[in-house]
Amino acid sequence: MAVEMDSVKVYTVNGATAASSSSLPDWLTRKRAAKSKGKRAVREHVEGTIELIQGFEFPEASNRIKTTRDGQFAIATGTYKPQMRVWDLGQLTLKFERHSDAENVDFVMLSDDWTKSIHLQNDRTIELHTQGGFHYRTRIPRFGRSLAYHFPSCDALFSAAGNEIYRLNLDQGRFMTPLALQDDTHDILGVNTVDINPAHQLLAFGLEGPASAQVQFWDLRSRTSVGVLRLPRSRLGAGVDAALSVTAISSRADGLSYAIGTSTGHTLLYDIRAAQPFALKDQGYGLPVKNVAWIEGGSRMAGDGMVLSADRKVIKIWDRNSPSTNFAAITPAADLNHVHHVPASGLLMTANEGIQMATYYIPQLGPAPRWASFLENITEEMEDQTTRSVYEDYKFVERSELTALGLDHLVGTPTLKPYMHGYFLSLKLYDAARIIANPFAYAEHREKMVRERMEKMAETRIRAKKDGAAAKVKVNKALAEKILRDEEREQKRRERKSKRAAAKGGAAGEAAEGDAEMPDAVEAEEAPRPSLLTDPRFARVFEDPAFTVDETSREFALMNPSAAAQRKVGGDVRRKTMVEEEEEESDKFSSDGLGEGSGSGSDGEDDSGSDSDDAGALSKFDPRVRPGQKNARAQEAYSRTREQNRRANEGKFVPMRPVSTGANGTRLADRDASFGQRRGGGATSGGGGGGKSYSKSKANEAGGGGLEVSWVPSGSSGGGMDVDADSAPRPGKPKPRKGVEVFGAGMEKGYTGEDVNLSEQDRKGRTQRRKGIRSGSKNVFRSMNG
Numbered sequence: 207m208a209v210e211m212d213s214v215k216v217y218t219v220n221g222a223t224a225a226s227s228s229s230l231p232d233w234l235t236r237k238r239a240a241k242s243k244g245k246r247a248v249r250e251h252v253e254g255t256i257e258l259i260q261g262f263e264f265p266e267a268s269n270r271i272k273t274t275r276d277g278q279f280a281i282a283t284g285t286y287k288p289q290m291r292v293w294d295l296g297q298l299t300l301k302f303e304r305h306s307d308a309e310n311v312d313f314v315m316l317s318d319d320w321t322k323s324i325h326l327q328n329d330r331t332i333e334l335h336t337q338g339g340f341h342y343r344t345r346i347p348r349f350g351r352s353l354a355y356h357f358p359s360c361d362a363l364f365s366a367a368g369n370e371i372y373r374l375n376l377d378q379g380r381f382m383t384p385l386a387l388q389d390d391t392h393d394i395l396g397v398n399t400v401d402i403n404p405a406h407q408l409l410a411f412g413l414e415g416p417a418s419a420q421v422q423f424w425d426l427r428s429r430t431s432v433g434v435l436r437l438p439r440s441r442l443g444a445g446v447d448a449a450l451s452v453t454a455i456s457s458r459a460d461g462l463s464y465a466i467g468t469s470t471g472h473t474l475l476y477d478i479r480a481a482q483p484f485a486l487k488d489q490g491y492g493l494p495v496k497n498v499a500w501i502e503g504g505s506r507m508a509g510d511g512m513v514l515s516a517d518r519k520v521i522k523i524w525d526r527n528s529p530s531t532n533f534a535a536i537t538p539a540a541d542l543n544h545v546h547h548v549p550a551s552g553l554l555m556t557a558n559e560g561i562q563m564a565t566y567y568i569p570q571l572g573p574a575p576r577w578a579s580f581l582e583n584i585t586e587e588m589e590d591q592t593t594r595s596v597y598e599d600y601k602f603v604e605r606s607e608l609t610a611l612g613l614d615h616l617v618g619t620p621t622l623k624p625y626m627h628g629y630f631l632s633l634k635l636y637d638a639a640r641i642i643a644n645p646f647a648y649a650e651h652r653e654k655m656v657r658e659r660m661e662k663m664a665e666t667r668i669r670a671k672k673d674g675a676a677a678k679v680k681v682n683k684a685l686a687e688k689i690l691r692d693e694e695r696e697q698k699r700r701e702r703k704s705k706r707a708a709a710k711g712g713a714a715g716e717a718a719e720g721d722a723e724m725p726d727a728v729e730a731e732e733a734p735r736p737s738l739l740t741d742p743r744f745a746r747v748f749e750d751p752a753f754t755v756d757e758t759s760r761e762f763a764l765m766n767p768s769a770a771a772q773r774k775v776g777g778d779v780r781r782k783t784m785v786e787e788e789e790e791e792s793d794k795f796s797s798d799g800l801g802e803g804s805g806s807g808s809d810g811e812d813d814s815g816s817d818s819d820d821a822g823a824l825s826k827f828d829p830r831v832r833p834g835q836k837n838a839r840a841q842e843a844y845s846r847t848r849e850q851n852r853r854a855n856e857g858k859f860v861p862m863r864p865v866s867t868g869a870n871g872t873r874l875a876d877r878d879a880s881f882g883q884r885r886g887g888g889a890t891s892g893g894g895g896g897g898k899s900y901s902k903s904k905a906n907e908a909g910g911g912g913l914e915v916s917w918v919p920s921g922s923s924g925g926g927m928d929v930d931a932d933s934a935p936r937p938g939k940p941k942p943r944k945g946v947e948v949f950g951a952g953m954e955k956g957y958t959g960e961d962v963n964l965s966e967q968d969r970k971g972r973t974q975r976r977k978g979i980r981s982g983s984k985n986v987f988r989s990m991n992g
Contacts, residue, residue, distance in 0.1 A: 214534045217585055219258040220565030221556075222539035258565055258578060259293055261300040268557035269310055270544045275318045277549070277575065282557055283310035283325070290335070292320050295577045304339060307331070312353040314362075316376075324362055324376075326353045332364070332374065346372045354400040356426060358407060365397035365411065385429060387411060387422055398453050405461030408432070412452030412466070419450035421466060423478070435466075435476065441486060442470050456498045463526075465513055467495025473515040475526055487529040493517040496542055503550035503572050512571075514554075516545045521554070523571065534571070538564055551575045601636040604628040611639040679739065679748045682755050686748055689738050 264284035271282040279301070280293045288309045294301040301320075308327035316322040321337040330349055334342040348366035355362050360377040363385075371385040387394055392415050399412040409424040419437040424430065439450060454467030464476045471492045475485035489495065494517060501512040501523065512533060514523050521536040540560035547554055552572035556564045567574065567581055574581040600623075608614050608622075608629060616622050623630040640647060661680075679686045738744050747753045756762060757769075 214568065214570045215585075216534055216536055217256075217567045217569075217581075218564065219256045219567050219581065220262050221562040222560065222564065256584060258581070259295070259298050262293065262565065263562045264289075264291070265561065267559045267561075268543065268563050270313060271546050271555050271557040271563065272313075272315065273546065273548055273555075274315055274320055278577070279320045280555065281313075281315065281320055281323070282563065283313060284557065285309050288327075290323075290325070295575070298577070304335070306333065306340075311350055314353055314355045316355065324353070324355065326350045326364060332362075334376075344374070351396060351398055352400045354402050354409075356402055356407065356409075359426060361426070363400050363402075363409070365400045367396040369394040369397070371397060371400070371411065383429075385424060387413065387431075389413070389415070389420070398451060399455050401455040401457050401464075403457040403461055404459055405457075408457075408461075410455050410457065410464065412455050414451040415449075419452065419468070421452055421455065421464075433478070435478075435481070437466070437468065437474065438483070442468060442472050451494075453494045454496065454498045456500055458500045459502060463500070465498040465500065465515070467498045467515060469494040471495060471517055473498055473513065473529075475513065475529075485526050485529045487513070487515060487522070487524060489515060489517045489520060489522065491517055491519050493519060497545060499545070499547050501547060501571065514545065514547055516542055518542050521545055521556075523568075534568055536566055540564075548575055553578070599633050600630045601633050602628055603631055603636065611636075611643050613639055678745070681751055681753065682748055684757075685755060686739060693737055 259280070264282070266284070266286045268282050268284035271280065273280050273295075278295055280295055281290065282293075283290050287305055288307070289303050289305045290310065290313075291303045292301045293299065306325070306327065308329040308331055311326045311328050313323055313325040316324060323335045325333045325335065327333060328349070330345045330347075332344050332346060332350075333340060346364055346366060348368050348370075350364045350366045350372075352365040353362065360375055361382065362374040362376060364372040364374070366372065369387045369389075371387065373382040373384060374380075375382050387397065394413050394415050396414045397411050398414050401410040401412075402408075403410070407426065409426055411422045411424065413420055413422065419439060419442075421435040421437075422431055423433040423435070425432050437450065437452070442450065449469070451469040452466055453469050454465075456465045457463070458465075462477055462479065464478060466474045466476065468474070471489040471494065473487040473489070473495060474483040475487075476483050496516050496518065498516075499514045501510065501514060503510055511526065512523055513526055514521065516522070518541045519537065521538070521542070523533045523535075524531065525533060536554075538556060538558055540558040542556055542558050544557040545554060546556075550572065551574060552568040552570070553575055554566045554568070556566075558564060567585065569582065569585060602625070603611070604627065605614070608617070608631075613622075613631070613635075617629070621632070621635070644650075739748065
C-alpha cells in the first residue's frame, strides 16, 4: 500500500498496513479465501501488500531491531517466550531463533555479523552470545535501562537506575570502576540512554530526575565530565515542578550535531559549540520520544542529513533546517517500541506491540538495499494501479438515497459497508434496487438526454446579443442577476476611489512620476476579483440543472425571508424574475420580428456596442440609461397587475367622506375636519377671524391599545390653538397676506395671487401616474390577516 504525502510516497512492504499508508478501508483490502475441504483454517489475504521478509514476526511483541554492520542480517528481540531471532536478508527468510530466561531491554552487536552480541535483560542480567549460543552471564547491581559499547577500550557501558554508569571490560573480563554522575542542584534518579559519538568517542548520558533535564558529556580517557547541556524548560512547555527527562540521544557522524528526545515529545537539535538548540520538533502527541536517528547515506541519499524521530504513535522524518514541515510521517497500526533505519537506503524497520513487525519503503528517501533491489520495480508497478479498479464493483449511497431505494433495513448488516457519511453497496444490488424503486428510470434518462441535445441545438438560433457571462447562465438566473449587480456596484466603488486618490495626489502637488503611478497603485491595492459567473470552478452552478436552487424549500426561506415572502402571489405560484421576462421578450422579438427593432434602440442607434440592458440582460431595465426608451413587456405586466388588483379589491374599500355635526344635530360635510374630529363628532365653529378653528385636539384610543391624536392648526389667533411662532411678523420678513396660511420653514397655504402663472398640476400636485416608465413596485394589496 502507498500513501502520497506532499509527493512523498510510503510503501508498506511488511506487516500490517499503516493507517497513513492506505486510503482504502479495511473491509475492501482484506479478502477471505473460500473454505476448502477438510479442517484447514480460513486464510486471510490483503490485496496490494508485499511480504518482503518471510516470517518477520514474533509470537506476541517485539522490543528491539537492528541490522548488522555488513548489512546481511537483521536481528530482533521480543516475547513471548523471550527470544532473539535472526533473519538472513540475502535469502529474505528467518535464519534461526534463540530463547532466553528474561525479556531483553537492549543489545549491541560486537562483530560485523550476528555471531557475537551482548544483551541487557530486564532482571539485571547481562548475557554474552556467540555463534554457538549462550556463552556467559553476569549481573549488575541495579535494573539496567540502556547499553553501549566503546570499541577502543572494549568497555560495555550500562546505564541503570541511579547516578552510576557500570563498565564491563570484555578484554579483561571484569567490572571497572563505575562512572558517578553528579548534579549540584538535584538528585539523579537514573540514566535513560547512553550514546557514543563515532567521530571522537565522546560519551553522552541522558538523565532523569525531578528537574534534571540535562545531558552530560564525558571523556572516557579521563573519566571526567567535560560539559553539561541543560534543556530549555520554557520552550518545551514544562513547568518548574514538572518532570522533564531525556529519553533518546543520537550523535551525527560529523562529531558536532546531536539530536535529543525528551519525555514531553520534543526533539531538539544541538551543535555542541552552542548552548541553545538550532531546531525544535514537536511530535504532537505529548508522548516520550522512543528513539531518534540521523539519516545518513551519502550522495545517493535524497534525505541525507534528515532526522528521524519516533514516539509510540508516529514516525516523522524531517529536515533539520525546516522542522515545522515533515518530509514523511507514518502512523503504524500498532504501538511502536523501536525504529531502525537501514543505512544508505530508504527502508525502515520497526519493532512494535503486535505479532507482525513492519517494514516501510520510501523511494524519495533513498534507494532500495542491495538485497531488495527488486523493490524499485515493484513500486513502479504499484504506481500504475489506481483505486478505480478497487471501487468499480461498489456504489456509494447516502442515507436518504438508501431510504428512497427501500434498502434502509439493511443498515447494520454486512451488505452495507459504513464509510464516512454513507455506505458502500454492491453495484449489482444497487442497480436492481433502483429498477424496482423506479421502473421508468431508463425512460427518464433517455428523455433527459434528448432534452439536453435539443437545448444544445437551440443555442445555434439567432438571438439578441447578450453579455458573455450572461450567455452561459441557464439555471439560477436570479442568483446570477444578484451577483452581477454586486459586481457592478463594486466596480463603480473602485472607480470612485481611484478618481478620489488621483485627485488627492494632484492637489498635494506630488511629482509627475508619483501622479502617474497613483492609479496603478490603487489598482494594485484593490485588483478586481474574478467574476463568479466566469469562474470555471462554479460553471456547473449556472449550467447544470442538478445545481438549481430550490426556492420553495424551507432552507431557502430561512436564509431569504423577504424573497420568500415576495415570491408568493395568492398561493405558491412563483412570479417570473425580471431576467425571465426579458428573455421571453427577447425570444418573442427575435422570432416574429414585431418588436421596435432587433438591432437598434428606439432612437435608431445601434446597440451592438452600447451598454444597453435590454434583450435578456441580467440587470433590470433602467429607463434612465436611454431616456424615451420604453419596455413594452414591463408596461404590459404592470397594466395586467394593476387591473388584477383593482378587481380583487373592488367592494372592499369605501371612500371616506369627512362630515361634521351642526347645531340642530344634522351632519354637515367639513373638509377641514381631522379624522379624529370626524370620528368623535367634535367639530365646532371657531370664533373670530372668520377662519375655522377647533378649540381642542382630540385624543382617541385606537384598537389594540394605541393612541390617536388629531388636530388642525388655525389660520387666526382667535382659535383654540395658537398659530406657530414662525408665522408672526418679524423684522425683515414680509407680512402674511390675506387668505394665506403660513407654516414653519417658510411654507404657505391658500395663496390665490395672479402674479405667477402656475399650471393645474403644479398648483395641486400630480394626479396621474407617470407614463413610459416602469412602476417602482409590483406588490399587491394584502389583507391585514395575511
